[in-house]
Amino acid sequence: MPVERTGFVQDPYRSTAEFADVAAVADRLLEHLKGPEVEALIRTADRPGESSHGVQLAFLPFAKELGFRDESTGLFAAYESAVRPDYYLPLGDSGIILEVERGKTVRNNMDFLDFWKCHVCEKAHYLFLLVPRSLQHNPGMRPANEYSAVCRRLKTFFVPRNYTNVRGLFVFGY
Numbered sequence: 001m002p003v004e005r006t007g008f009v010q011d012p013y014r015s016t017a018e019f020a021d022v023a024a025v026a027d028r029l030l031e032h033l034k035g036p037e038v039e040a041l042i043r044t045a046d047r048p049g050e051s052s053h054g055v056q057l058a059f060l061p062f063a064k065e066l067g068f069r070d071e072s073t074g075l076f077a078a079y080e081s082a083v084r085p086d087y088y089l090p091l092g093d094s095g096i097i098l099e100v101e102r103g104k105t106v107r108n109n110m111d112f113l114d115f116w117k118c119h120v121c122e123k124a125h126y127l128f129l130l131v132p133r134s135l136q137h138n139p140g141m142r143p144a145n146e147y148s149a150v151c152r153r154l155k156t157f158f159v160p161r162n163y164t165n166v167r168g169l170f171v172f173g174y
Contacts, residue, residue, distance in 0.1 A: 001133060002034050003030065003034050003042075003172055003173065003174050004133070005030050005170055006151045006171045006173075007023070007026065007168065007169065007170045007171075008154065008155055008169045009158065009167065009168040009169075010158060010163050010167050010168065013167045018091075018093075018167075019167070019168055021091055021092065022091065022096060023168075023170075025066060025089065025096060026128065029059070029066065029172070030172065032062045033059060033174065038062075041057070042058045042059075045058055046132055046174065051102060055130065056086065056100045066089065067089050067090070068098055069088055070087050072085060072087075075088060075097075075122075075124070076117075076120070076121060079120065083120075085097040085098065085118075085121075085124075086098055086100050090123065091126075094123070094125045095121075095124035096126040096127070096128055097114070097117060097121060097124045097127050097128070098127075098130070099117070099127065099129050101114070101129065101130065101132075101146075102131075102132055105131045105149075105150060106146055106150065106153070111129060111150045111154060112154075114127060115129075115157065115164075115169070118166045119166050125165060126168045126169070127166055127170070128170050128172065129150065129169065129170070129172070131147050131150050131171060131172070131174070132146045132174060133146065133147040133173035134147075146173075147171065150171055154169060157169075
């Protein structure tokens with residue numbers, strides 16, 4: 001299955017240059033993730049019992065080429081916690097947090113935690129969230145459609161009455 005992507009953006013930012021820049025990064029990342037070599041690496045890493053780290057390794061060199069820094073420190077200095085993103089890309093007066101999830105995406109609400117991280121981050125207003133399209137913890141388990149669940153859960157934050165500091169979100173289903 002090829003990687004797919006769903007995007008959400010707050011209406012006031014839809015036509016801005018800032019969002020156009022974010023969408024361009026999302027387009028480049030999607031194109032890379034759809035490459036046959038990267039898809040093969042992700043398929044190998046996305047097996048029962050594996051962590052998200054293997055998925056990260058499949059595209060990390062390209063993410064760094066795009067300017068993402070891994071586990072940036074200092075983004076949450078205003079808070080008394082050890083919160084940090086998987087990756088961060090500064091972009092003008094804002095930035096993009098990129099998070100990769102696998103086994104705990106919906107069951108442990110990691111999608112909401114990642115969204116919250118972006119919401120409280122003063123230097124990022126955009127979130128790229130990579131999640132499995134179909135999650136299977138063990139061979140006997142019926143696969144769960146994490147990608148659809150994450151999109152359904154997080155799209156509610158892009159209804160005007162629910163706006164947060166997260167101006168835009170791209171969910172990538174691998």
